[in-house]
Amino acid sequence: MYAQMIKTAHSGVHKREDMTPEERAFQDKIDNDIKIEPRDWMPDDYRATLIRQIGQHAHSEVVGQLPEGNWITRAPTLERKAILLAKVQDEAGHGLYLYSAAETLGESRDELVRLLHEGRMKYSSIFNYPTLNWADIGAVGWLVDGAAIVNQVALQRTSYGPYSRAMIRICKEESFHARQGYHAIMKMAFGTPEQKKQAQDAVNRLWFPAIMMFGPSDADSTHSEQSMAWKIKVKSNDELRQQFVDQTVPQIEYLGLDLPDPGIKWNEERGHYDFSDPDWSEFFDVIKGNGPCNVDRMKDRVTAWEDGAWVRDGLLAHAEKKAARKVAAE
Amino acid sequence: MKNEWPLWEVFIRGQHGMSHRHVGSLHAPDADMAIKNARDVYTRRNEGVSIWVVEARHIAATAPGDKGPLFEPSESKVYRHPTFFDIPDEVGHM
Numbered sequence: 001m002y003a004q005m006i007k008t009a010h011s012g013v014h015k016r017e018d019m020t021p022e023e024r025a026f027q028d029k030i031d032n033d034i035k036i037e038p039r040d041w042m043p044d045d046y047r048a049t050l051i052r053q054i055g056q057h058a059h060s061e062v063v064g065q066l067p068e069g070n071w072i073t074r075a076p077t078l079e080r081k082a083i084l085l086a087k088v089q090d091e092a093g094h095g096l097y098l099y100s101a102a103e104t105l106g107e108s109r110d111e112l113v114r115l116l117h118e119g120r121m122k123y124s125s126i127f128n129y130p131t132l133n134w135a136d137i138g139a140v141g142w143l144v145d146g147a148a149i150v151n152q153v154a155l156q157r158t159s160y161g162p163y164s165r166a167m168i169r170i171c172k173e174e175s176f177h178a179r180q181g182y183h184a185i186m187k188m189a190f191g192t193p194e195q196k197k198q199a200q201d202a203v204n205r206l207w208f209p210a211i212m213m214f215g216p217s218d219a220d221s222t223h224s225e226q227s228m229a230w231k232i233k234v235k236s237n238d239e240l241r242q243q244f245v246d247q248t249v250p251q252i253e254y255l256g257l258d259l260p261d262p263g264i265k266w267n268e269e270r271g272h273y274d275f276s277d278p279d280w281s282e283f284f285d286v287i288k289g290n291g292p293c294n295v296d297r298m299k300d301r302v303t304a305w306e307d308g309a310w311v312r313d314g315l316l317a318h319a320e321k322k323a324a325r326k327v328a329a330e
Numbered sequence: 331m332k333n334e335w336p337l338w339e340v341f342i343r344g345q346h347g348m349s350h351r352h353v354g355s356l357h358a359p360d361a362d363m364a365i366k367n368a369r370d371v372y373t374r375r376n377e378g379v380s381i382w383v384v385e386a387r388h389i390a391a392t393a394p395g396d397k398g399p400l401f402e403p404s405e406s407k408v409y410r411h412p413t414f415f416d417i418p419d420e421v422g423h424m
Binding site: 034035037079082083086090146161164165175176178179180182183247250251254 | 343346347348349380407409410411412414415416417418420421422423424
């Protein structure tokens with residue numbers, strides 16, 4: 001998802017009989033759905049895992065601005081341009097909410113950004129794919145934000161209070177993102193044959209990367225168990241992916257587009273759509289840094305950070321000067 | 331004047347999982363006393379599970395007269411609301 005392959009700081013799930021009294025009381029709170037707050041006692045691994053997960057989630061929001069920002073100056077109408085700007089602006093805000101939540105755990109935002117820029121933290125694999133035409137912008141809002149919503153709605157119930165509250169706020173805003181995307185792709189799908197072709201092409205290219213967002217299948221997701229026990233993760237990767245496929249297939253059909261995967265079939269017995277596995281070797285390759293846009297994305301982020309240094313430093317120097325003058329005047 | 335206790339703003343978390351909300355203010359000589367007083371004044375009927383206090387002079391606020399320029403521009407940006415986009419019922423909740 002926006003946070004993929006988060007390693008818990010140790011392997012296996014803590015057994016109750018091995019827990020200290022503090023750990024036991026902590027687990028009881030979680031089992032009773034009582035939120036953990038910044039000043040509560042928490043196991044070091046819980047803190048470390050959350051910092052990684054929330055940090056990666058925050059990085060995804062910020063890096064996620066790049067593929068869409070690519071189209072702001074080329075939006076087909078002024079209205080679409082204003083809408084896209086508003087969406088990209090929202091993503092910056094979502095990054096901020098999440099960095100703030102991570103900061104309540106004792107890690108600074110600058111430190112998280114440094115770890116990202118040094119390649120020691122990741123962002124979601126999906127943002128390493130290019131946005132080649134306008135239909136991609138519709139498909140990103142609809143499919144990518146749609147997949148994010150499925151994950152984030154579940155995470156509203158996560159055990160860490162500041163993370164949960166950030167998710168609640170984000171979910172309220174995400175609905176706009178998905179709907180503007182679907183609205184844009186509806187216009188294409190019901191437009192000229194060329195537009196419809198572009199819409200089909202966007203769905204074909206983005207389908208598998210979108211369903212990869214939920215991370216590897218549960219069988220291969222070695223770090224999930226403890227995160228589930230701590231309610232850092234609320235639903236498994238496969239559960240979330242299935243939910244996304246089930247809600248999205250009728251939306252593709254409504255557009256009159258071909259399904260992007262011949263394996264998609266309604267399974268009466270399961271009450272769900274069957275679908276093909278994505279190419280997981282591609283997923284792991286993209287995570288490793290070999291996706292079509294990894295290098296560009298990191299270069300853009302690092303450049304933005306470095307080019308902005310004089311502004312950050314200047315404003316800080318100005319604030320310090322003003323504070324010193326105030327002290328002198330008192 | 332010099333010996334007046336400073337003013338503190340009080341924020342209470344009403345129940346677990348919720349954010350702290352501003353409930354009022356009080357005077358106290360220091361943060362510890364402000365928390366004790368807040369507990370006595372604002373949580374007598376079990377209104378809270380956590381208290382924050384901040385000295386009022388540390389809160390920066392918008393000027394009431396700036397309300398128009400600050401908040402009116404968002405009125406014309408109706409597309410920020412999901413309901414701006416007509417999505418057919420057939421495709422389900424979005």
